[in-house]
Amino acid sequence: MKKERMENAPLLKVEDLSVSFHMYDKGLEQYDLKVISNLSLDVKPGEIVAIAGSSGSGKSLLAHAVMGILPENARLTGSITYKGEILDQKKKEAFRGTRIALVPQSIAYLDPLMKVGKQVTGGDRGKEAEISQREIFKRFHLDEKIEKYYPFQLSGGMARRVLVSTAVISDASLIIADEPTPGLDLEMALEALKVFRELADEGKAVVLITHDIDLAFHIADRIAVFYAGTTVEMARAEDFLEGAGKLRHPYSKALWQALPQNGFRPIPGFQPYARYLPKGCLFSPRCPHKTKECENDIPMSEIRGGYVRCIHAT
Ligand SMILES: Nc1ncnc2c1ncn2[C@@H]1O[C@H](COP(=O)(O)OP(=O)(O)OP(=O)(O)O)[C@@H](O)[C@H]1O
Numbered sequence: 001m002k003k004e005r006m007e008n009a010p011l012l013k014v015e016d017l018s019v020s021f022h023m024y025d026k027g028l029e030q031y032d033l034k035v036i037s038n039l040s041l042d043v044k045p046g047e048i049v050a051i052a053g054s055s056g057s058g059k060s061l062l063a064h065a066v067m068g069i070l071p072e073n074a075r076l077t078g079s080i081t082y083k084g085e086i087l088d089q090k091k092k093e094a095f096r097g098t099r100i101a102l103v104p105q106s107i108a109y110l111d112p113l114m115k116v117g118k119q120v121t122g123g124d125r126g127k128e129a130e131i132s133q134r135e136i137f138k139r140f141h142l143d144e145k146i147e148k149y150y151p152f153q154l155s156g157g158m159a160r161r162v163l164v165s166t167a168v169i170s171d172a173s174l175i176i177a178d179e180p181t182p183g184l185d186l187e188m189a190l191e192a193l194k195v196f197r198e199l200a201d202e203g204k205a206v207v208l209i210t211h212d213i214d215l216a217f218h219i220a221d222r223i224a225v226f227y228a229g230t231t232v233e234m235a236r237a238e239d240f241l242e243g244a245g246k247l248r249h250p251y252s253k254a255l256w257q258a259l260p261q262n263g264f265r266p267i268p269g270f271q272p273y274a275r276y277l278p279k280g281c282l283f284s285p286r287c288p289h290k291t292k293e294c295e296n297d298i299p300m301s302e303i304r305g306g307y308v309r310c311i312h313a314t
C-alpha cells in the first residue's frame, strides 16, 4: 500500500508559486512586475502534463523557475519540490541536466563552440553515450555526420531535434520540454511526442509546454491551462478530446473553440499585461459570466475530477 502511495506521489510539485521581477521605470521609480501568481502544478512519474496557454502566460518562466535559471531581478515565493525535497537554488543547479532536463524554447541555448554530438551526450564520448546518441539521431532523421557539426551549421528544425535528443538521452527523471516542436514537419513533431510518451511510460515525468495543443491532447495525460501567469484549469486530456462541454473554465472552453477543427472562434479581448492585472479573477475582464464576486481572490476548486479557478464553474 505504502509503495503504491509512493509511486503515485508527484515527482515535481509546484505550490502557490509567484514570480515577480524588480523593475526600474524611467527615472528612479521602481516597481514589481508580477508575472506568475499563485500557480500550482504537479507531475507524477509515468505522466505527461501538457501546459497550454497563450503567449506571455508564464509557461517558460515556470520552466525557468524549476531549472533555477531566472534572471537576477526575479523574486520567487511558494514552493517547488522534486520527490518531496524542496528545490532551493543550490539543488536546482545540482539537478540541472542530471535529474531534471530542459528542452529550451530557443535554439540559441546550444553552445556555439561545441560540436553537436558532444553537446547531446553532455560531453561524454564513451561508447555507450555514442550509441544512444546515434540511436536517437536515427529516429530524428539526423545523419551521423551531423554529430561533427557546430550549431551554426544546423537548420532550425535540425537544431530543435538536437535539443530534444539531449534531454531524451540524459538520465533525468523529469523532463521539461518548452515548445519542442516548432520548425519540425508533422512526421518529426509526432516522432518527438512519441519519444516523450515512451519516456513517461518508462516511469519518467514529462512537462510538455506547447502551442500544438491538439497534438498534445493525444499524448498527454493531463493538461494545465495557463492564463496571465496562473493555472486556471487542470483537466484530463480526455476532457479536451471530448469537447468544450467537458471543460470547466471559460478560458479553456475558449481555447478549445479557437482550434481550427472546432470552428476557429477566438474570443474578443486581450490577456492582461502583468503590470495592470485586474483584481480577483484574471480572466474576468473577458468573461461573459463575470459578477461582483469575481473581484475576490479565486482559489482552485475540484469539479468533476479536475481543478478550476472559477467560482461560476459547474
Ligand atoms: N526578464 C523579464 N523581465 C520582465 N518581464 C519578463 C521577463 N521575462 C519574461 N517576462 C514577462 O513575463 C511574461 C511571461 O513570459 P513567458 O516567457 O513565461 O511566456 P510564455 O507563456 O512562455 O510565452 P510564449 O508562448 O510566447 O513562449 C511575459 O509577459 C513576459 O513579457
Ligand code: NI
Residues within 6 Å of the ligand: 059, 060, 061, 105, 178
Ligand atoms: Ni515560452
